[in-house]
Amino acid sequence: MFLKSITQLAAPGGTRARLSILIFHRVLAAQDPLFPEEADDRRFDEVLQWVRRWYRVMPLDEAVDALREDRLPARAMAITFDDGYADNATRAVPILQRHGMTATFFVATSFLDGGRMxxxxxxxxxxxxxxxxxxxxxxxxxxxxxxxxxxxxxxxxxxxxxxxxxxxxxxxxxxxxxxxxxAPGALPDDLMMQTDQVRGLLRAGMQVGAHTRTHPILSRIPDDQARHEIQRSKEDLQDLLGRPVTLFAYPNGKPGVDYAPQHVAMVRESGFSAAVSTSAGASARDSDFHQLPRFTPWDQQAWRFGVRLLRNTRSAGARC
Structure with a gap:
């Protein structure tokens, strides 16, 4: 209750609203011994329990529209996943549904149906x-x-x-x-989603956004190739889903390192209404809506997790 009250003060609604956006990549069946910080079923469920106590989770597009129009409620948060791993559909979605929450899944389209990053x-x-x-x-x-x-x-x-x-x-x-x-032998070819699993995200009440086709570091490829990656990923998903795709996530996502101002312009010109980076911070009414920050605390205890999220609301995040 104490953290919820403090969160209300740190992230009020209306003209002083702050939008926190969490970022995840995978939800595993059990802890990965190589990467134990990656969320598994138990950890993801625990995080959502904490979030439900302190924040109001909204679909990202609705939250962005409300922030633009000075009507975002207090304690607003959105949840996002990057890349398009199969466990997003098989493990993350059921846990989100159990908590009555929606997330946005940013999919790199060339890896669907058996690809591997x-x-x-x-x-x-x-x-x-x-x-x-x-x-x-x-x-x-x-x-x-x-x-x-x-x-x-x-x-x-x-x-x-x-x-x-x-x-x-x-x-x-x-x-x-x-x-x-x-390992000259075969490696797993089932890490990423199948196309019907992407469609299934919508059927489950989730959202889908674009994340380029091949997940390149945009700042390290020619501009015409970067534009193609951005536009084609949007078209791939729109063809697949039969509806507009208006949200984008920059691969790797560090402003000024992984993408530059010209890539922000490309995203805007491609018709995306908002885009997210991996710069820590929370969004406000004066944020660049095509460079919205995201952050997820790594703490294992609820109060530490909550305090770090509160601190994050004070930062506007980096921009190009």
Whole structure:
């Protein structure tokens, strides 16, 4: 009750309203030993229980429209997921429905129906490597031990760091080298949603937004390619869903690093009414509605989680 009262003061309604937007990627059946901070069923359910006590969760498009028109209620929040993982449909949606909540799912369309994101190729290759160490010299890394989950995580993080900002073709080649060295066999092809699962999100009362086609770092590709990625993802989803798609999420999403002002202009010109970044903070009436901030606390205790969310409402988030 105390946190709810404080939240009411920190995030009032009307002209002084603040919109908090949570960001998630996956909801797993059980905790991942390599990435224990990723939400699983128990953790996601717990977070929604906390959120339900303190905030009013709204569909993102409705919240954005209300914020624009100075009618956003106090303690407003929206929930979002990025990338389009299958567990969003199979695990996250039932938990959201149990709590009477709606979320927006931003889908990278080229990975539907059996695709796999490049970072998952790296992670799953290192997860499945049968050796106790790996020499990734061909991708610019020293030999690394793989004796336990912590060491495999460290190897995955190091590999992601050296490949993330490479040009797309070079990154693809390096990731293929990692797979060949670590796990030349088959990797999972069911990590991302099927097209009917995307349609099922709407049937379940959820929202769908665009997240480009191939999840590139927009600032690292030519402008014409970036425009194509943005526009085509919108068209892909509109063709799939038979309705307008008005929300967009920048891949990786760090303002001034992963996307630049020209990409914000492309998103606006493509007909999106709002877009979200991964800059921490909360949105206000003077926010750039095509660079709305998002943040999810990582704390395991309710009061710490709530306090960090409260602090987040004081920040406007970064912009390009």
């Amino acid at each position: 490049w970072n998952d190729t790296v992670i799953e290759s290192l997860r499945r490597c049968t050796a106790d160490s790996v020499d990734l010299g061909p991708v610019g890394l020293a030999p690394m031990p793989l004796r336990n989950a912590a060491e495999r995580r460290a190897a995955a993080m190091a590999t992601l760091r050296v490949t993330k900002y490479l040009p797309a073709d070079e990154r693809h080649q390096q990731v293929q080298r990692v797979q060949h060295i670590c």
